[in-house]
Amino acid sequence: MATTEKPFDRAALEQLCTKRFFFAPAFAIYGGVAGFYDYGPTGCALMNNIISVWRNHFVLEEEMLELDTTVMNTYDVLKTSGHVDKFADWMCKDLKNGEIFRADHLVEAVLEARLQGDREARAAKEGAAAVDAAKQAGEAVKKDKKKKKKGTVVAVELPDEERKAYEEILAQIDNYGGPELAQLITKYNIRSPESGNELSMPQEFNLMFESQIGPTGQLKGFLRPETAQGQFLNFKKLLEFNNDKMPFASAQVGRAFRNEISPRSGLLRVREFTMAEIEHYVDPNNKNHHAFQDMKDVVITLLSKDVQLQGKTQTVEMSIGEAVEKKIIDNQTLGYFMGRIYQFLLKIGIKREKLRFRQHMDNEMAHYACDCWDAEIKTSYGWIECVGCADRSAYDLTVHSVRTKEKLVVREQLAEPRTVEKWQVEINKKTFGPKYKKNAKAVEEAILAYTDECFAELEKELTSKGTALVEADGQKFEVTKDDVTVKLGTVTEHVREYTPNVIEPSFGIGRILYSLLEHSWWVREDDEARNVLSFPALVAPFKVCVLPLSGNAEFEPLVKKFSRALRQNGVSTRTDDSKASIGRRYSRNDELGIPYAITVDFQTVQDNTVTLRERDSTKQIRDTFENILKIIKEAQ
Numbered sequence: 001m002a003t004t005e006k007p008f009d010r011a012a013l014e015q016l017c018t019k020r021f022f023f024a025p026a027f028a029i030y031g032g033v034a035g036f037y038d039y040g041p042t043g044c045a046l047m048n049n050i051i052s053v054w055r056n057h058f059v060l061e062e063e064m065l066e067l068d069t070t071v072m073n074t075y076d077v078l079k080t081s082g083h084v085d086k087f088a089d090w091m092c093k094d095l096k097n098g099e100i101f102r103a104d105h106l107v108e109a110v111l112e113a114r115l116q117g118d119r120e121a122r123a124a125k126e127g128a129a130a131v132d133a134a135k136q137a138g139e140a141v142k143k144d145k146k147k148k149k150k151g152t153v154v155a156v157e158l159p160d161e162e163r164k165a166y167e168e169i170l171a172q173i174d175n176y177g178g179p180e181l182a183q184l185i186t187k188y189n190i191r192s193p194e195s196g197n198e199l200s201m202p203q204e205f206n207l208m209f210e211s212q213i214g215p216t217g218q219l220k221g222f223l224r225p226e227t228a229q230g231q232f233l234n235f236k237k238l239l240e241f242n243n244d245k246m247p248f249a250s251a252q253v254g255r256a257f258r259n260e261i262s263p264r265s266g267l268l269r270v271r272e273f274t275m276a277e278i279e280h281y282v283d284p285n286n287k288n289h290h291a292f293q294d295m296k297d298v299v300i301t302l303l304s305k306d307v308q309l310q311g312k313t314q315t316v317e318m319s320i321g322e323a324v325e326k327k328i329i330d331n332q333t334l335g336y337f338m339g340r341i342y343q344f345l346l347k348i349g350i351k352r353e354k355l356r357f358r359q360h361m362d363n364e365m366a367h368y369a370c371d372c373w374d375a376e377i378k379t380s381y382g383w384i385e386c387v388g389c390a391d392r393s394a395y396d397l398t399v400h401s402v403r404t405k406e407k408l409v410v411r412e413q414l415a416e417p418r419t420v421e422k423w424q425v426e427i428n429k430k431t432f433g434p435k436y437k438k439n440a441k442a443v444e445e446a447i448l449a450y451t452d453e454c455f456a457e458l459e460k461e462l463t464s465k466g467t468a469l470v471e472a473d474g475q476k477f478e479v480t481k482d483d484v485t486v487k488l489g490t491v492t493e494h495v496r497e498y499t500p501n502v503i504e505p506s507f508g509i510g511r512i513l514y515s516l517l518e519h520s521w522w523v524r525e526d527d528e529a530r531n532v533l534s535f536p537a538l539v540a541p542f543k544v545c546v547l548p549l550s551g552n553a554e555f556e557p558l559v560k561k562f563s564r565a566l567r568q569n570g571v572s573t574r575t576d577d578s579k580a581s582i583g584r585r586y587s588r589n590d591e592l593g594i595p596y597a598i599t600v601d602f603q604t605v606q607d608n609t610v611t612l613r614e615r616d617s618t619k620q621i622r623d624t625f626e627n628i629l630k631i632i633k634e635a636q
């Protein structure tokens with residue numbers, strides 16, 4: 001057995017995925033629409049197994065409260081959460097042929113292609129120098145018959161400064177918003193890659209799919225872009241269900257929808273996908289985790305924001321304990337979940353050396369987050385974010401509470417009453433209404449939702465300048481000290497009331513599944529090249545294939561009996577009684593990633609023994625069916 005070390009052949013893997021019906025473009029017979037895929041029986045079984053491991057690993061082992069909330073969300077909910085105003089990406093347009101690009105992806109692709117062109121030009125120059133030297137030394141020189149790479153890569157050497165600038169930009173590409181991307185497009189003369197045409201400047205595009213609820217058309221809704229909001233809206237009931245005990249977590253697996261600007265990377269960027277999300281509610285004054293001791297020695301690979309801001313991509317290997325102690329990871333709970341994510345991904349078969357955690361830079365962070373680490377997996381498309389692990393602070397519960405007047409807080413009885421300083425705010429209704437008219441309510445709500453830091457800032461500005469700016473409904477409003485009074489006062493408390501912070505690990509199951517396909521795929525060089533998908537048995541779409549050696553009628557009842565016995569023992573099976581040779585059928589199993597094959601032959605009819613073949617090693621053993629069943633169950 002020998003594995004190939006050739007460059008990754010994505011087209012061959014895609015062909016395999018289609019042939020064995022892992023997934024395929026949706027509406028294909030109608031020509032398909034970018035960003036929509038259907039999963040076939042194999043992909044569906046693989047996805048369900050990944051989700052099942054996820055449920056055991058998180059919901060069961062961590063005692064989480066699982067929910068199933070609606071996919072359709074109302075305008076009000078998503079307006080309040082900030083998605084209506086801020087859940088957007090930047091797009092630009094080829095000014096001649098109208099092709100649309102996501103602006104940051106376009107800048108990234110063009111600069112990467114230029115760097116690749118630079119590498120090729122320099123390699124060619126070195127090659128030419130070597131040829132000259134060889135000619136001078138009188139050696140015969142072989143012609144390099146390698147074809148030039150097609151596409152947008154042009155072998156042009158870059159000045160050192162430009163090369164360095166590109167590398168620095170790429171290291172922090174996620175940090176740029178529309179205006180910065182516009183500057184880069186102008187400064188580096190970035191054009192439409194295929195046509196070379198000029199591009200429009202980036203414009204914001206909201207990613208939510210809009211809909212109407214009911215026949216009147218008056219109630220606007222959106223397909224949810226994440227499963228989180230449904231969990232926040234149920235916080236009060238969840239806390240009660242948990243006997244008012246903190247901390248705790250809710251979890252949900254379900255579909256999410258994002259109208260991606262230009263989905264071009266298969267399953268990695270789609271418009272409808274399955275997410276698995278956890279919302280862990282924690283006391284903002286104590287983000288320690290009770291099981292941190294078990295996690296502190298786990299070593300993970302980290303790429304911090306400081307390194308990226310220096311234009312670099314060097315990672316460090318560090319224990320979670322050390323990273324939390326040095327404040328690289330903000331707190332124990334965030335660290336604990338990063339460790340659990342890491343363990344989960346390894347358990348389902350993601351390769352350790354192709355897994356890292358990258359910290360978000362400040363501009364990159366979603367509108368609700370205060371610290372965020374992405375679990376990124378290396379694939380042939382580069383490093384891909386597969387799990388986001390964000391500290392969403394108290395953002396969501398606060399804004400929903402302010403909007404609905406429903407208290408989404410934890411009340412904790414204090415052993416001793418205490419005197420605390422609290423910001424007190426008075427809105428001058430007399431000036432507010434006439435001044436802000438239809439926006440008065442939104443401006444008031446925005447102020448009432450302020451955190452302590454924001455109140456302190458507001459008070460400072462009103463005292464020093466007499467005015468301050470308040471953001472509400474995506475606009476800025478000037479308020480004066482006649483409109484609002486903010487002061488710090490003292491109150492005696494018997495109960496501590498606080499809005500929990502939320503640590504959110506958010507998994508994209510499709511991205512994880514595709515990465516797993518890449519990490520599991522290899523080619524066995526026997527008499528011919530044969531594909532193998534080495535999934536761990538835990539997630540393999542089917543665990544056992546039962547095969548009759550030939551079409552002999554005596555084998556059929558035994559095949560049926562063994563398959564049934566396996567399934568009754570919770571082992572999923574597939575039967576392959578096609579006419580193909582046994583070798584060809586084994587190869588087919590390997591392509592489906594089935595870890596074991598049981599073969600029924602003439603000896604089975606005599607003594608009830610079968611052969612068990614293991615997919616990766618192709619080793620075979622013979623034993624009674626009952627013993628083989630035991631081995632398989634233990635290996636699951």
Ligand SMILES: Nc1ncnc2c1ncn2[C@@H]1O[C@H](COP(=O)(O)OP(=O)(O)OP(=O)(O)O)[C@@H](O)[C@H]1O
Binds near residue numbers: 387510511512
């Ligand atoms: N269009 C998509 N297709 C498939 N999976 C997605 C898509 N968008 C997000 N995900 C998955 O959902 C997870 C959580 O979503 P999150 O909002 O953090 O992603 P994101 O930061 O918007 O992703 P990106 O920056 O790649 O667009 C991601 O880690 C990813 O696995």
